Amino acid sequence: MCRMSDEPELPEYAERVLALTENIPPGRVMTYGDVAEWLGDGGPRQVGRVMALYGAPVPWWRVVRSDGVLLPGGELRALGHYREEGTPLREAARAAAGHVPRLDMKRARWDGLPASDG
DNA sequence: GTGCTGACACAGG
């Protein structure tokens, strides 16, 4: 009822983002924009903020950029999980040259449906 | 209110 000022949206929105992040099946990923669109609120930047602030306890590596570029600093950790979960990566011969592999968004992108195989 | 910044997205060079 008499809600004088707006509530802090940090737990509300954050919890939804985190819930969806945990909802993402192994071997699959969602983009920041997809998460925002799936929730029907906020934008990719808000999702990014939530992940940066509260994404620690959740599989944050399953939320990536549309480019498929791994997070700077967490690339090694994320890469370990990807290889562990079998997430489709674009591992070209370049990877051996010292380049960091990117995600194969075409196959790794998840639409939010539990029965979605790809 | 204004301006900058950010785990973003897309188009162009």
Place this chain on the structure above:
DNA sequence: ACCTGTGCCAGCA
């Protein structure tokens, strides 16, 4: 592969 500009939403000085 690299950088630039624009659009987007929210937080902060």
